[in-house]
Amino acid sequence: MAANPPVIRFRDVEQIFTGNDGRPIHALTGLDFEISRHEFVSVLGPSGCGKSTLLRLVSGLIHPSAGAVEIYGMEVTEPRDEIGIVFQKPTLLPWFNVQNNVTFPMRHKYGRVHKEDNERALELLDLVGLADFAQKRIDELSGGMQQRVAIARALLLDPDILLMDEPFSALDALTRDEMSFELLRIWSERPKTVLFITHSIPEALLLSDRIIVMSERPGTVREIIDVPFARPRTMQTLSDPAFTELANHIRGELFSKPAAA
Numbered sequence: 227m228a229a230n231p232p233v234i235r236f237r238d239v240e241q242i243f244t245g246n247d248g249r250p251i252h253a254l255t256g257l258d259f260e261i262s263r264h265e266f267v268s269v270l271g272p273s274g275c276g277k278s279t280l281l282r283l284v285s286g287l288i289h290p291s292a293g294a295v296e297i298y299g300m301e302v303t304e305p306r307d308e309i310g311i312v313f314q315k316p317t318l319l320p321w322f323n324v325q326n327n328v329t330f331p332m333r334h335k336y337g338r339v340h341k342e343d344n345e346r347a348l349e350l351l352d353l354v355g356l357a358d359f360a361q362k363r364i365d366e367l368s369g370g371m372q373q374r375v376a377i378a379r380a381l382l383l384d385p386d387i388l389l390m391d392e393p394f395s396a397l398d399a400l401t402r403d404e405m406s407f408e409l410l411r412i413w414s415e416r417p418k419t420v421l422f423i424t425h426s427i428p429e430a431l432l433l434s435d436r437i438i439v440m441s442e443r444p445g446t447v448r449e450i451i452d453v454p455f456a457r458p459r460t461m462q463t464l465s466d467p468a469f470t471e472l473a474n475h476i477r478g479e480l481f482s483k484p485a486a487a
């Protein structure tokens with residue numbers, strides 16, 4: 227094993243599902259790339275190209291049909307504590323208040339919540355800008371606030387890796403922009419290796435160190451783009467002509483025909 231293995235590594239990964247009619251569905255093919263410590267990597271690709279499947283492979287919820295997914299040089303065989311996941315919908319429990327939703331992973335894993343967990347939940351709620359909302363009911367929060375709770379919950383076990391599957395896509399455009407900047411702030415305060423799935427080219431460009439652009443199904447890596455903009459990224463980043471140029475390049479990639487037939 228190398229001295230410093232990449233945090234996440236795909237080794238020639240292929241994923242084939244079986245459809246309801248018994249036919250194979252070739253979701254992913256030949257995925258081979260690495261993600262380093264504290265890198266922010268987004269995945270962009272057409273609908274159905276296997277982005278969520280790629281993320282589920284890293285989470286250990288499914289296993290590749292061929293090849294291997296590794297974390298710190300070890301093959302992923304089951305879900306692990308060093309991974310936090312945020313989904314498109316916040317999936318919070320309405321019968322718990324905000325704080326109890328954040329501590330839920332402890333309750334689920336160990337059957338009880340300690341004083342330190344509650345303290346940590348309050349710290350995380352502060353981090354995501356919800357310090358005054360700990361005792362509120364979930365239905366008292368807006369969609370953006372609920373997604374902040376989901377982010378705080380994903381950070382409770384202090385994961386090294388954060389997997390985010392279109393976490394802002396259900397939000398309105400303004401809240402979405404605001405959440406992107408919030409995520410950048412959280413990530414700079416608590417660095418993590420982030421794998422972020424999105425359909426939004428500007429969101430990927432604003433957030434990422436690198437962008438994996440995928441082809442249509444069976445999804446494979448079409449191009450990996452180094453995002454050159456200096457950090458911290460701000461509203462000015464969005465109006466940089468190089469931003470528009472790169473966005474147009476990616477748009478061209480996504481709308482052109484797949485690399486292989």
Ligand SMILES: Nc1ncnc2c1ncn2[C@@H]1O[C@H](COP(=O)(O)OP(=O)(O)OP(=O)(O)O)[C@@H](O)[C@H]1O
Pocket residue numbers: 243244245251253271272273274275276277278279280443
């Ligand atoms: N458990 C499963 N059983 C059968 N087919 C599946 C399963 N999971 C995913 N698929 C298929 O694999 C392909 C990739 O699905 P996936 O959800 O990963 O795509 P995606 O890029 O995330 O899509 P979208 O952008 O629309 O969310 C799709 O054709 C989907 O129908």
